[in-house]
Amino acid sequence: MTKRTKRDWHPNFKKYMKFISEHPNYAGMPFLYKKDGSIRWVVTRNSEAGQARLRWWDKKRKEIGLLKGDAWISKTARAIHPTGEKPCQICGNVMSLDYIYPNKRNSMSPGAMSNAPDRLDGYHTYNLCCRSKQDTDHLGPISLGFNHRPKFRPLTRAANSARNNRMTFEDIKLLLVEEITEPIISAHSKSIWDLLKNKVRNDTDALKLGKLMRENMHHILSIFSYLAKKGYKDFLIRNFLHPEYANYSIKFEIFDPKTGTYKEMIKTSGTKKQYANNAKRYIRISLESLKQYSLKKNRNLKKWLNDDTEENLAQVVKYLESGNEKKALSKLFETFEVVAKHLSTKFN
Numbered sequence: 001m002t003k004r005t006k007r008d009w010h011p012n013f014k015k016y017m018k019f020i021s022e023h024p025n026y027a028g029m030p031f032l033y034k035k036d037g038s039i040r041w042v043v044t045r046n047s048e049a050g051q052a053r054l055r056w057w058d059k060k061r062k063e064i065g066l067l068k069g070d071a072w073i074s075k076t077a078r079a080i081h082p083t084g085e086k087p088c089q090i091c092g093n094v095m096s097l098d099y100i101y102p103n104k105r106n107s108m109s110p111g112a113m114s115n116a117p118d119r120l121d122g123y124h125t126y127n128l129c130c131r132s133k134q135d136t137d138h139l140g141p142i143s144l145g146f147n148h149r150p151k152f153r154p155l156t157r158a159a160n161s162a163r164n165n166r167m168t169f170e171d172i173k174l175l176l177v178e179e180i181t182e183p184i185i186s187a188h189s190k191s192i193w194d195l196l197k198n199k200v201r202n203d204t205d206a207l208k209l210g211k212l213m214r215e216n217m218h219h220i221l222s223i224f225s226y227l228a229k230k231g232y233k234d235f236l237i238r239n240f241l242h243p244e245y246a247n248y249s250i251k252f253e254i255f256d257p258k259t260g261t262y263k264e265m266i267k268t269s270g271t272k273k274q275y276a277n278n279a280k281r282y283i284r285i286s287l288e289s290l291k292q293y294s295l296k297k298n299r300n301l302k303k304w305l306n307d308d309t310e311e312n313l314a315q316v317v318k319y320l321e322s323g324n325e326k327k328a329l330s331k332l333f334e335t336f337e338v339v340a341k342h343l344s345t346k347f348n
Helices: 011-022 048-063 072-080 157-163 169-178 187-199 203-229 233-241 243-247 272-303 307-321 325-344
Strands: 085-087 094-096 134-138 152-156 248-253 264-269
Touching: 011 085, 048 072, 169 187, 169 203, 187 203, 187 325, 203 233, 203 272, 203 307, 203 325, 233 272, 233 325, 243 272, 307 325
Parallel strands: none
Antiparallel strands: 085 094, 134 152, 248 264
16 A cells, blocks of 8 residues: 655645634634644545535525535635635745636736635635646746747746746746747737837846836736726727637647647637636636736725826726727727836836
8 A cells, every 4th residue: 555645735825724724714614623733624525524614604695695506616616705815825925816817828827726614714725826746837928918829838836836926037938039029928918028128138127018018917917907997898808808719629739848839729619608607707707817916906096096107097097988999998008008008117
């Protein structure tokens, strides 16, 4: 019989366990502690403890007024979670529980998958960052505004966790080469990239560019949140979400995780019903994630809004109110340019 290796849990996760076990949202959780006083974080669903916890989750569902439909337990877990994010049990990296992380299937993934009632908080102990022993990262982080392209850089799990959304001088040089033959940056982030990409001379500059691009992305998402609250979700869907991509599943044939190369990328069309369901889910999750981002981040919006940006945004709304979507979109991209120019002054 193979001897099971005991995994040492990350200190960040141990603190999180204590926080969750003592939080009022989880009051009354059955079999909370072991005989030695330690937290009983993991149970099996079919055990006495697992069945007791399943009943506890069902009681919580009723308390929050959720119908017992598909995925009711995962929806309940997300609804009662006090922070909306959790550290990874393996590396300690904190990730959101919302569907905000792009994956290779051209859809979005949460930082951790639901696993109630087996886990006390209702989520797998390991996060997206450590689902595989060796990860393959995108060249040009999507979180900074780069396109979701089939160009990868293999990294060890530890290196990928440490890397986060940081870029190196070598990354910038490779991106500049690839940009000659294909678009590498999303339209909403192109201004900040174009203003600063040729000013990077070393790793320090590359890190600085990454930080400014992340700040730029925060402004973009804040603007999207602002427009969504104003009632212009359809405008955002038509011009930025592109649900038509949900019509395909993507598979990489003979993918080598050690080199990031593959023989062929295969796109398979789904049925009309699959497309409709995938598109609806993609839109719903995107808008829900934007709302969650807004609740957490939008309170800082006024700290960076200058007169030019506010004036442009007001004009965007005015065009949308009059039904002139073309001019609204043009003015919105002008707003992105204003934000980028403002941020670019911080580079030097």
